[in-house]
Amino acid sequence: MNVLDRGRDHALALFRIVVGVLFVCHGAQKLFGVLGSKGAVSITSWPSGPAGVIELVGGALIVLGLGTRVAALVSSGAMAYAYFVVHQPKGLLPIENHGELAAVYSWVFLLLVFTGPGAWALDRVITSRKETGSTRPAHV
Numbered sequence: 001m002n003v004l005d006r007g008r009d010h011a012l013a014l015f016r017i018v019v020g021v022l023f024v025c026h027g028a029q030k031l032f033g034v035l036g037s038k039g040a041v042s043i044t045s046w047p048s049g050p051a052g053v054i055e056l057v058g059g060a061l062i063v064l065g066l067g068t069r070v071a072a073l074v075s076s077g078a079m080a081y082a083y084f085v086v087h088q089p090k091g092l093l094p095i096e097n098h099g100e101l102a103a104v105y106s107w108v109f110l111l112l113v114f115t116g117p118g119a120w121a122l123d124r125v126i127t128s129r130k131e132t133g134s135t136r137p138a139h140v
Helices: 003-032 048-064 068-090 100-115 122-132
Strands: none
Touching: 003 048, 003 100, 048 068, 068 100
């Protein structure tokens, strides 16, 4: 792996971690009523409750780089649903219907489905250990 590939891999990891932390914050805000929330929602409250669970769990998995592609696919789908069902009926364009964040998250997570987690991902550590049969930590 050359220097440019390594740099891209690390930049992708930083991108994944930052976006994942922001997504976790949205889930925590919904489920626990923290971070400036007006109150917590029940996980059985449709669609906010399940969305909060996806944001919290999916975001945490994305931060850790664990099952990244699957977590990103589920998260992308949840945000596409949020955009088309919750926001889009309020106006045609995201700027009109306040759905910019849902749209951006949907595309960002779809990108991670195809690019993978980048460096510093638990997925890579697990794969490396399986390939080498080693119990020592792998260098990522």
